[in-house]
Amino acid sequence: MRIATWNVNSLKARLGRVEEWLAYAQPDILCMQETKLADAAFPALTFHALGYETAHHGNGRWNGVAILSRVGLTDPVAGFSGEREDDIVESRFLSATCGGIRVSTVYVPNGRAAGTEHYEAKLAWLEQLRTHLAESCDPETKVAICGDFNIAPDDRDVWDATSAHGATHVSEPERKALTAIKEWGMTDAFRLVYDDDRLFSWWDYRAGDFHQGRGMRIDLILVTKMLAERLRFALIDRNARKGKLPSDHAPLFVDIDV
DNA sequence: ATGGTAGCGCTGCTA
Numbered sequence: 001m002r003i004a005t006w007n008v009n010s011l012k013a014r015l016g017r018v019e020e021w022l023a024y025a026q027p028d029i030l031c032m033q034e035t036k037l038a039d040a041a042f043p044a045l046t047f048h049a050l051g052y053e054t055a056h057h058g059n060g061r062w063n064g065v066a067i068l069s070r071v072g073l074t075d076p077v078a079g080f081s082g083e084r085e086d087d088i089v090e091s092r093f094l095s096a097t098c099g100g101i102r103v104s105t106v107y108v109p110n111g112r113a114a115g116t117e118h119y120e121a122k123l124a125w126l127e128q129l130r131t132h133l134a135e136s137c138d139p140e141t142k143v144a145i146c147g148d149f150n151i152a153p154d155d156r157d158v159w160d161a162t163s164a165h166g167a168t169h170v171s172e173p174e175r176k177a178l179t180a181i182k183e184w185g186m187t188d189a190f191r192l193v194y195d196d197d198r199l200f201s202w203w204d205y206r207a208g209d210f211h212q213g214r215g216m217r218i219d220l221i222l223v224t225k226m227l228a229e230r231l232r233f234a235l236i237d238r239n240a241r242k243g244k245l246p247s248d249h250a251p252l253f254v255d256i257d258v
Numbered sequence: 259a260t261g262g263t264a265g266c267g268c269t270g271c272t273a
Contacts, residue, residue: 009264009273010264013264013265013266034265034273036266060266061266061267062272110272204262204273205262205263205264206263206264207261207262208262247264248263248264248273
């Protein structure tokens with residue numbers, strides 16, 4: 001089972017690149033973020049023709065998340081259970097059961113700058129995610145949370161821990177919020193395979209950051225124990241960040257024997 | 259050298 005996640009930064013602008021990558025990487029499940037589409041504009045037929053069932057949760061213009069699966073897709077749920085209407089409109093969370101795994105695609109709020117209301121909303125959103133997991137999932141089952149967390153878990157996941165993004169993405173409260181989710185019963189799958197630093201998944205478009213190696217690892221696949229112990233391989237596909245009209249994120253995938 | 263690019267959509271916001 002190959003499970004992938006990719007912040008595509010507009011599916012309309014990136015559809016050709018996504019189709020190309022599906023043919024190349026052959027994921028069984030792909031979670032996408034920042035589709036920037038309303039549900040009515042989601043190109044479900046394009047993906048169906050490639051053998052994927054789909055679920056999309058989007059309001060157009062900003063955010064938007066999707067799940068593609070060629071191993072079945074049932075029980076899609078948009079947003080958190082019991083979530084406020086305002087948060088559902090933000091369209092940052094979508095779950096479905098695919099091939100016996102409860103899969104969620106997440107687009108964690110950016111937070112902009114520490115100390116702002118956006119930063120506080122990011123921390124509140126992460127706590128809401130943790131509560132949702134605790135109330136609706138069992139860590140002894142197969143659960144995968146895939147997406148753009150907008151948090152670099154460790155200093156080795158940042159090109160320069162001191163100058164990163166006005167201290168968001170690396171601040172202690174953000175990292176603690178992520179740790180709290182892990183402590184519920186999830187593992188950062190990529191770190192079961194690699195210990196190295198500077199293995200990034202996102203690079204700012206500006207100032208040649210990709211070619212200068214200034215990035216962060218903020219795209220994660222968190223898995224419960226039943227999946228972690230069957231993990232075989234993981235990769236951030238940096239080649240997908242190159243070439244014509246790339247997203248600013250590279251896709252991450254994991255291979256699990258299930 | 260305190261900048262820069264990309265996407266949406268038409269003005270400035272978001273990242």
